[in-house]
Amino acid sequence: MSFIDRAAAALADPVLKTAVExxxxxxEANRAVAVEAFPDFAAARARAAAIKDHVIANLGEYxxxxxxxxxxxxxxxxxxxxxxxxxxxxxxxxxxxxxxTVARSKSMLGEEIGLPHALAxxxxxxxxxxxxxxxxxxxxxxxxxxxxxAMHKTRDQVSALFRRHHAxxxxxxxxxxxxxxxxxxxxxxxxxxxxGISGANFLVADTGAVCTVTNEGNAELSLVPPRVHIxxxxxEKLVPSMGHxxxxxxxxxxxxxxxxxxxxxxxxxxxxxxxxxxGPEEMHIVLVxxxxxxxxxxxxxxxxxxxxxxxCMNHCVVFxxxxxxxxxxxxxxxxxxxxxxxxxxLAANRDLPQxxxxxxxxxxxxxxxxxxxxxxxxxxxxxxxxxxxxVTTRWGVRVWACLAKRPxxxxxxxxxxxxxxxxxxxxxxxxxxxxAGGWTRxxxxxxxxxxxxxxxxxxxxxx
Amino acid sequence: MNAREAIxxxxxxxxxxATLDVEATRxxxxxxxxxxxxxxxxxxxxxxxxxxRLGATFERIGAMAxxxxxxxxxxxxxxxxxxxxxxxxxxxxxxxxxxxxxxxxCAPDQPAALAIARVGVAETGSLVLETAPQAPMLPNFLCxxxxxxxxxxxxxxxxxxxxxxxxxxxxxxxxTGVSGTTDIEGQYVRGAHGPRFLHVxxxx
Numbered sequence: 001m002s003f004i005d006r007a008a009a010a011l012a013d014p015v016l017k018t019a020v021e022x023x024x025x026x027x028e029a030n031r032a033v034a035v036e037a038f039p040d041f042a043a044a045r046a047r048a049a050a051i052k053d054h055v056i057a058n059l060g061e062y063x064x065x066x067x068x069x070x071x072x073x074x075x076x077x078x079x080x081x082x083x084x085x086x087x088x089x090x091x092x093x094x095x096x097x098x099x100x101t102v103a104r105s106k107s108m109l110g111e112e113i114g115l116p117h118a119l120a121x122x123x124x125x126x127x128x129x130x131x132x133x134x135x136x137x138x139x140x141x142x143x144x145x146x147x148x149x150a151m152h153k154t155r156d157q158v159s160a161l162f163r164r165h166h167a168x169x170x171x172x173x174x175x176x177x178x179x180x181x182x183x184x185x186x187x188x189x190x191x192x193x194x195x196g197i198s199g200a201n202f203l204v205a206d207t208g209a210v211c212t213v214t215n216e217g218n219a220e221l222s223l224v225p226p227r228v229h230i231x232x233x234x235x236e237k238l239v240p241s242m243g244h245x246x247x248x249x250x251x252x253x254x255x256x257x258x259x260x261x262x263x264x265x266x267x268x269x270x271x272x273x274x275x276x277x278x279g280p281e282e283m284h285i286v287l288v289x290x291x292x293x294x295x296x297x298x299x300x301x302x303x304x305x306x307x308x309x310x311x312c313m314n315h316c317v318v319f320x321x322x323x324x325x326x327x328x329x330x331x332x333x334x335x336x337x338x339x340x341x342x343x344x345x346l347a348a349n350r351d352l353p354q355x356x357x358x359x360x361x362x363x364x365x366x367x368x369x370x371x372x373x374x375x376x377x378x379x380x381x382x383x384x385x386x387x388x389x390x391v392t393t394r395w396g397v398r399v400w401a402c403l404a405k406r407p408x409x410x411x412x413x414x415x416x417x418x419x420x421x422x423x424x425x426x427x428x429x430x431x432x433x434x435x436a437g438g439w440t441r442x443x444x445x446x447x448x449x450x451x452x453x454x455x456x457x458x459x460x461x462x463x
Numbered sequence: 464m465n466a467r468e469a470i471x472x473x474x475x476x477x478x479x480x481a482t483l484d485v486e487a488t489r490x491x492x493x494x495x496x497x498x499x500x501x502x503x504x505x506x507x508x509x510x511x512x513x514x515x516r517l518g519a520t521f522e523r524i525g526a527m528a529x530x531x532x533x534x535x536x537x538x539x540x541x542x543x544x545x546x547x548x549x550x551x552x553x554x555x556x557x558x559x560x561x562x563x564x565x566x567x568x569c570a571p572d573q574p575a576a577l578a579i580a581r582v583g584v585a586e587t588g589s590l591v592l593e594t595a596p597q598a599p600m601l602p603n604f605l606c607x608x609x610x611x612x613x614x615x616x617x618x619x620x621x622x623x624x625x626x627x628x629x630x631x632x633x634x635x636x637x638x639t640g641v642s643g644t645t646d647i648e649g650q651y652v653r654g655a656h657g658p659r660f661l662h663v664x665x666x667x
Contacts (some may be wrong), residue, residue, distance in 0.1 A: 023649040037497075044495035051490050058483055060474030073631070080469035131655055132646035148646060155648050179644060179652040186656070191571055207631050217642040217657025235470065240487040242626040247494055259516060260497070260621070261587045264657070265644060266636040273633050277551070277599030289466070293473040300628070403518045 003328060003351035010322040016152055020323045023151040024314040030258025031311060031365065038254065048251045049369040052305035055238050056296060062205045062238040063287065069208025073270030075283040086232060086288045087118035089199070093230055093284050094124050099194035103222035105212065106130035107199025108146050108308055109234050112330045112343065113196070113290060122306060127189045129218040131182055138165050144324030147256050147310040150324050171304045187221070196223040196280065200233035201307070202248060203285075206241045210285060213252070213262035220266060229268070229280040235287050236304040242267075248307060251367035255309040295342050303338050303375060305368035312362035312372060318355050327352060334362035334372045341379050350388045353379035411454050418448045487663035497586050499620040504585045505665070508618045511588025512663060517640030518653060519661040521590070523615075526666065531560045533664045534610055538563075538575060541608060541660070548576035548606065552597040555579070569602035576606035580638075582625045583618040583663075589639040590663070591625045593632040600634055602641075610640070615667040 001009075010016055035041045050328065052443045055062055067077045094102065095319045102119060104126055107262070116137075119126045128137040132150035136143060138161040143149030158178055163169045166185045170177035199218055204209040210231050212219045223229050238244045245267075272279030295303055308337035313319040313333025324332030329340035329349070337352040353376040362372040383389055389397075424430055429444040439445055450456060478486065499507050512519045519658055526534050547562040549555050555577070569576060579598070580590040590611050594600050603609060619625055627635070642657030653659045 019648070023645070026645075026649045038495070039498060040495045047490065047495065054486055056489060058477030060471050061480065061483060063474070064469065069583050079465070079470055081466040081469055085466060129656070130646070131644045135646070148649070150646055151649070153647070158647050163591070175647045175650045176652050178647060179655055183654070183656055187571060190656075209631060215642070216644050216655035217604045218655070220600065220636065221656055224601045224604070238492075243494075244487070245492045247491070250496065256647075259639075260511075261589060261637065261639045263640050264636060264638060265589075266634060267631070268634050269631040270633060273594075275596040276594055276633050277596055277600050279594060279633050287470075289470050293470060297473070302647045330468055 003326065003349075003355065006326040006328060007322045007355065015154055016323050017151050017321065020320055023145070024320055026256060027147075027310070027314040031255055031314070032258075034174075034254040034258040034260070038250075041254075044247070044251060045367055048248060048307075048367055049305055049364070051239065051244050051247065052236075052307075052368050055240065056236065056301050056304045059235065059238065060079060062240065063235060065205040066203050066208055066238055067287075069206065070270065070285055071208070072424050073208045074273075075208065075270045078284060078286045080286055080288045080290070083113035083288070083290050085189045086113045086286055086290065089286050090230055090232065091118055091122045091124070093228065094119070094122065094195055097195060097228050097282070099143045099228070101125040101127060101187075101189070101193045102195040102197050103127045103129050103193035103226065104133070105196070105198040105214065105219040105222050105230060106133045106149070107197070107198045108143075108330060109232050109288060111143060111230065112234075113288060114233065116263055125224075127186065127193055129186055129190055129222045130214070131179060131216060131218075134182055134186060135161060138162075142325065142330070144332065145310060145313065146308050146335075152325065162363040169399070170372055185194055186218075189366050190218070191225050193222065193226050195228045195230060197227040197230045197232065198223055200231050200285075201236050201252065203233055203272070204242055204246045204267065205238055206243050207267070207269060209242075209267040210269070211245055211265065211267050212251075213249070213265050215257070215259075215263045217264050220264060222347065223280070225276055228282045228284070229271070231268075231283070231285045232288060233285065235289055236306075237290050252307050252309050255307075255311040255365070255367040275304050291343050298342075299378060299440055300338070300342055300375065302370050303335070305344070305370050306339075307368060308335075309367055311365040311367065315361045315365045317357060317390060319358065321371075327355075334376070335370070338370075338372060338375045346379060346383055346386065347388055350383045353377075353383070353412075376404055407410045411452065414452045414453060420454060421445070422447045473615050483571060494623070496621055499585045503622050504618040504620060505615050507585035507620075508588055508666075511585065513568050514588065517588050517661070518643075519640055519663060521663040521665055523665045527554070528558060530555075530612060530666070531558055531563060532663060534577060535563055537608075537610060537662050537664075541628055543574055543608065546609070547576065548573050548602050550578060550598050550602065550605075569599075571605060573602065573606040574612060575608040576602040577610045577612065578603050580611050580613045581617065583613045584620075584622055584625050584637070585618055586621045587637075587639050589622070589625070589637045591635060593627075593635045595632060600636070603636075603638070605658045606658055607654065608660045608661045608662065609638075609641075610664060612664050612666060615665050661663075 135150040425447040582591040645657035
């Protein structure tokens with residue numbers, strides 16, 4: 001199914017828009033309050049962008065520093081060039097540990113590299129511990145948002161899933177009772193898992209620590225009890241020091257949920273120490289490239305600033321209409337429309353950069369000031385250069401360009417078209433129009449009210 | 464060529480390490496952050512803690528010796544049994560816990576557990592905890608009611624001030640309010656996986 005088909009199906013879904021609007025709208029309002037209360041958010045945003053640019057420009061050095069400090073803390077560091085390599089490393093660690101079950105704390109990178117699928121193929125049971133990830137695991141669906149992966153689900157749908165899958169489900173239909181049911185269901189599974197797998201919100205170069213943030217506390221519950229903790233992290237997650245991490249955390253929480261800080265912000269440095277009371281015996285960190293070095297080389301370095309807060313999609317007029325699944329990739333919304341062509345190729349995803357009004361709202365709310373509309377336009381240009389646009393589009397633009405370069409001919413053609421449209425529609429609305437099927441399939445075309453601007457202007461000057 | 468060399472090979476050509484450190488330090492010069500009244504750190508901390516979003520409660524006591532009494536009062540007010548998990552911390556073992564059923568093994572559905580915070584942060588109302596031989600991490604996420612001891616003089620203005628320099632513990636974690644979720648229809652629910660209640664006992 002193409003993006004256009006998926007978007008059409010999403011638009012026809014009577015429940016989806018309400019569901020998306022509810023969560024994204026709340027996030028938008030909460031962010032606005034938090035940003036307003038923060039002293040000089042604009043300057044803080046410029047600083048956050050500068051920190052990320054500094055890291056991306058010196059990524060090799062920071063990766064080596066991080067590796068040295070993480071190893072000194074007792075962690076093992078692995079490097080993966082591709083998604084498949086990353087999955088193979090994780091599966092090998094699981095096999096070496098004789099693991100049958102893994103508890104997973106939500107990580108978009110894990111989704112990006114296809115880890116759920118790789119674990120299933122290896123016969124390892126996966127327990128998603130984030131409430132939203134648990135819901136979509138039961139529904140066998142991909143996430144539809146990077147912060148609220150189950151935002152497309154209604155309480156009735158969640159209730160039905162829990163009743164089917166939980167041993168002692170909720171007694172009443174309140175959301176609190178459903179959350180309690182998931183708490184009961186997941187707790188014993190988390191505590192009994194052989195391995196805990198998480199992503200990383202930040203990798204701190206000067207301490208070798210891995211930072212995770214959650215509001216539920218599921219990361220800590222799923223990463224402390226198992227014997228092995230595996231982290232999969234994109235190489236762009238580096239920050240130089242804890243001080244830089246603090247600045248980025250302030251930006252992340254406010255941009256994502258409007259909070260001053262996530263409820264649980266944890267820094268893990270290596271495995272359990274000899275005399276520690278608890279913690280895993282092994283800690284593995286898998287550093288994943290999967291196209292990031294290429295993005296850095298090919299004009300998409302600014303995209304590597306992204307801290308996955310979701311503000312761009314919460315504020316996007318297109319995302320708010322069609323939700324996340326229509327985008328077809330791991331990452332939806334504006335950041336997804338930039339990332340997906342980089343991760344899975346432009347040819348199969350050329351519609352994504354087109355699904356944008358270029359209103360600039362995403363760039364305005366981005367905590368690291370990524371010029372998303374500019375990057376999307378870059379993909380459009382590249383799609384044109386590489387000849388990926390359909391023949392009709394290519395010819396249409398060529399004809400238009402040919403006319404636009406010849407003003408007299410252009411004015412004649414527009415006047416003729418206006419006359420033609422008026423005759424065709426009988427002075428009113430047209431239900432169909434030659435060469436404009438894409439428009440009239442969904443709505444009528446009004447007849448032009450007057451002559452072209454140039455014609456009116458010329459008449460005015462003569463007067 | 465292995466993946467490590469391939470990745471690092473494509474990332475060559477940054478600043479030299481000394482310039483890098485100067486630049487990194489400059490990026491932290493006078494950071495934008497919420498204003499904190501350094502003359503009243505306790506007041507600032509408690510104001511953050513009381514925010515609806517954090518949903519925490521507190522009691523202030525004069526000395527460590529009052530801690531068992533404060534814990535007992537909290538449990539009674541919540542209608543809970545007088546039972547509490549205590550971490551194996553010598554500072555706690557020195558106190559008189561008579562009247563409370565104390566356990567040192569945390570049950571998966573532990574009703575109440577106590578922990579000691581190293582630092583509190585006035586900016587956000589966060590409690591900073593660390594792993595150590597006398598401070599297991601898991602009980603702080605298993606319990607339904609989390610009681611955290613914090614010394615009033617250990618409240619610092621900003622998150623940066625909570626950061627340890629030098630050698631790091633296995634894990635340090637900042638707790639800012641109770642476990643919560645908005646994953647179903649965006650509606651806020653307390654106690655998603657971790658504690659539903661957070662009670663800070665401030666000493667001094």
